[in-house]
Amino acid sequence: MTIDASFPTGPRAQVDRTARAKLLSGLNRSDRAFSLLTRAAAIFVLITLGAIFVALFLGSLLAFKTFGLGFFTTESWNPVTEKFGALAPIYGTIVTSAIAMLVAVPISIGIAIFLTELCPMPLRRPIGIAIELLAGIPSIIYGIWGLFFFAPALQQYVQPEVIAFFKPFPVLNQLFAGPPYGIGILTASLILAMMVLPFITAVCRDVFDTVPPVLKEAAYGLGWTTREVVKNVVIPYTRVGIIGGVMLGLGRALGETMAVTFVIGNAHRISASILAPGTTISATIANEFTEAVGDVYTSSLIALGLILFFITFIVLALARLMLMRIEKKAGA
Known part of the structure; x- marks a missing residue:
């Protein structure tokens, strides 16, 4: 039976896999944080636009009711x-x-x-x-x-x-x-x-x-x-x-x-x-x-x-x- 050198075994291999898993987990967390941040920015724009419209609409109701x-x-x-x-x-x-x-x-x-x-x-x-x-x-x-x-x-x-x-x-x-x-x-x-x-x-x-x-x-x-x-x-x-x-x-x-x-x-x-x-x-x-x-x-x-x-x-x-x-x- 032969062992493939590209897949190391033993204690050192276990340490490498653990470090790789931690690195991937950190990258996934940063990617999720970046995704949430950009989504929050887009939602903030929509909320601001909606707030401007609501404020203008409520402020102009009296004029529209009057005329x-x-x-x-x-x-x-x-x-x-x-x-x-x-x-x-x-x-x-x-x-x-x-x-x-x-x-x-x-x-x-x-x-x-x-x-x-x-x-x-x-x-x-x-x-x-x-x-x-x-x-x-x-x-x-x-x-x-x-x-x-x-x-x-x-x-x-x-x-x-x-x-x-x-x-x-x-x-x-x-x-x-x-x-x-x-x-x-x-x-x-x-x-x-x-x-x-x-x-x-x-x-x-x-x-x-x-x-x-x-x-x-x-x-x-x-x-x-x-x-x-x-x-x-x-x-x-x-x-x-x-x-x-x-x-x-x-x-x-x-x-x-x-x-x-x-x-x-x-x-x-x-x-x-x-x-x-x-x-x-x-x-x-x-x-x-x-x-x-x-x-x-x-x-x-x-x-x-x-x-x-x-x-x-x-x-x-x-x-x-x-x-x-x-x-x-x-x-x-």
Whole structure:
């Protein structure tokens, strides 16, 4: 009978098996502890989200009981008579975010394409760092700059020319009508575009860098131009990441407060012109929460917060659904 040397026997073998068992037991305990810790972190996020929703819902019950569905369809906002409607802030939030994304998304994708495909190597890092520094500027700095420099420049040089240019066109003359205030929905939208641009650019640049070089080299080998490579290789390969970056910027635009408060004009009315002053949900809450007197007034402001919560949730849910459909289509 022969003894396999790979399975030692005797007292020393028993000690080795005991030490191995202790080591495996310790690893199992640490793995279970790590699993419980990460699960607790995920549950904590859900509990926090639920607590925010419950707090906003309970705080806004009085406003919904008082005004009913009229709270969503009424433009009037009068603290003196305690008549409140959320239509103007909802309109301002959606319009400013939409215009900001229309401006920021093409510019951000263009900058990311330039940095990854066209920019000389010595300039890529400095330009990338400069763009990322824009994301670190506090929003109140954007607001101050917008109020004292950007808005006066628009009022004096840009808005009069825009009003005169679109005046002969039937529909566009209403969209760009009115005196050049400087501050207003368009100004707030442009400030928002500047604020979300570095976030979208950073995400797009990172996902563009994940494209395998062999794909682009093969496309160039077929004689494609840079534009064709970007259109047919880079964009299709990274479309999921691009949409994720756009949704990140949109979430920032929907909830931005201080910069918008400085330059939007804070007028509770809906105007067909994007040059006119307006307001957003976050700007209304920031301006009036400390001055809210009375339960109905406070409850109405909390109801605005709940509406913004739902708008953000719906936007992110739709973005996630879009990403799932794109991934499913790509897999098929």
